[in-house]
Amino acid sequence: MQHYDIIPDIHADIDRLTRTLITLGYVPGSASWSHPEGRIAAFLGDFIDMGRTNRSVLTLVRAMCDQEHAVAIMGNHELNALLYHRPGLNADGTDDGYMRAHSAKNRDQHQTFLDEFPVGHPDTTEVMDWFLSLPLFLDLGGLRLVHACWDEARIATIMDRRPDGLLTNGDLQEIALENDASGFAEAVLTTLKGPEAELPAPHHFHDIKGHRRTALRLKWWQSDAMTWRDAALSVPDPETLPATPIEGDVAFRAYGAEAKPVFFGHYKRLGTPTIDAPNAVCLDYPRVTCAYRWVGEATLDPQNLVVID
Structure with a gap:
């Protein structure tokens, strides 16, 4: 059975990322970081924004994925970036020509990424293509990965259209307007942002x-x-x-008590990292770096929750 190290939201902080990898036993190599025991890093999305090292984080994570030393899923910040950089209509009703309005608020949230990847730059276009290669969720057999919410009905809605969990360019305008009668856009947004x-x-x-x-x-x-x-x-x-x-x-459906373990980030938790339920854990603690070493268990073990600082 493959073992995974689940790593939550990095938000353009290369020091946080490398400190996490080192603590988990990964070592840098000529092509990418890897684990000497063959463990796989599992990233929960939100690689960008907030921090100042977007490019460094993306380069490291992408190399690990390319060398099959890591898997990764999409976070809401990657989705927001796709919409911010794609021409189209936005939910704000502005006519600035982009699927996510280039308002002062949205620009401020995205500014550190824009400093390294300006709108329209070839490097930015290439990174957007990589964002689209990230699935919205992963079921890896004994565990599940999702950025914000695993809801069976919404996962099924997404899979009805996209069985591999991958968005296409053709889905983005529908999601940007946030008013899709079919429920597909709502399912995507809840999966990446959580129920409210x-x-x-x-x-x-x-x-x-x-x-x-x-x-x-x-x-x-x-x-x-x-x-x-x-x-x-x-x-x-x-x-x-x-x-x-x-x-x-x-629309509040609790995760099944008998379902396989699910790992997620997104929520900017306060306090000390903890196991939220026997089969569910949020790992996003901005003030405390943490990760989880999964070794095949169906019931999550607090001893496998790694608090790094």
Whole structure:
């Protein structure tokens, strides 16, 4: 059985990436990093933005994938980049000619990537092609990888059109408008961004960056988290949320207790990395570098959760 080392969101931080690989036992070679025991690195997406070393991170990860020392899936930042750099209509209703509006907010979120890969540059076009080669999810037999949410119904919706989980250029405009009646766009967006629900008015919260939000990310892997407060994700102070049951039009399906282990990132968790459920773990902790050494277990083992710093 192949063993995997699951590595979450890197966000253009080459030091974080190399520190993780070294801790997990990988060594640099002439073609790429590799593990002397033949283990495979499994990357959960979000390779770009925020940090200042987008090109270095992409070069290292791509080399590992090319040499079959790693597998990788798409994150929402890769999808956002595809839309930002593709001509078309956007959900903001602006006429700037791109599928993701070139607004001040979107440009700020993407600026460190743009500093290295400007719009229209041949290098940028080539990287966008690589982003499209990343599947939205992977089922590797004994484990699953997804950036934000593994929902069986939404995975099935995607596979009905794209059995290999790979988007095409023809899918992007549909996703950019976020109003697809077939449900394909919604399935893709939830897979990469997670399920959300609007808090009952007038409740709101401020996220880790201080932005005021009324839409709440939900702990889709915990079937017993049925109040707004208990189900909350990425909220610095959950005590400010209502302790009332989740109600309304919320597509909230818990991950099956008997399903194979699923690994995901995306949620910018606070505190100490921990196993979220016997078969589910979020590894995205921006303030604490971590990874998971998977050796074939069906029930996740806290001893295999590697906290690096």
